């Protein structure tokens with residue numbers, strides 16, 4: 001059975017003290033009112049070692065927002081998958097559209113990152129999604145196919161089954177525009193069919209595919225109600241306990 005997951009992506013927000021406070025407040029809220037899904041928070045690197053011990057690991061998983069495409073060595077400013085794992089973090093977001101667009105992360109680079117994350121026992125939350133012009137041209141399926149094929153098709157079915165996918169239409173991220181539940185379901189079903197074709201029906205059935213892009217308490221329920229939408233990757237609304245919990249509660 002695939003998992004329902006609500007994952008927060010803090011991006012470059014919250015200093016260390018604010019981040020710890022947010023994690024503790026969320027932990028308190030979810031301890032008092034247990035979630036009906038897996039909950040993950042992905043934080044800036046420097047927060048990880050402090051946020052991991054601040055939360056109950058049986059309620060909240062912690063992840064990074066990125067990791068290096070190299071094992072170790074002279075790569076000034078980079079943070080390796082091994083370093084992320086050594087904090088107790090269990091997840092890492094890879095292939096976010098902001099990393100692809102602003103930091104020129106290619107499918108080849110992301111392939112390396114995915115393999116290093118898996119080698120260090122981290123669960124990649126691998127992001128795919130088209131930009132507005134691609135949606136307008138009707139080529140969104142081809143775009144997500146190429147993103148999957150370019151970074152994940154070299155994996156064994158066993159390794160692929162450790163990955164969580166997040167479909168995030170770039171035109172919906174931080175814009176207030178959200179894919180309609182129908183648009184989300186249509187492309188999530190397509191993504192699952194691609195996985196089935198490549199890795200088999202059982203792997204496809206067990207892969208969690210999250211939706212991301214201006215997800216909020218007011219639209220989460222109708223998005224998550226779709227059979228192929230297994231939760232959300234949440235940016236802006238993950239920065240306030242009330243909003244994030246409102247989305248988590250969509251599974252109740």
Ligand code: PGA
Pocket residue numbers: 009168172173174175212213214215233234235236237
């Ligand atoms: P958003 O971001 O919820 O602020 O649109 C989602 C994401 O980028 O993961």
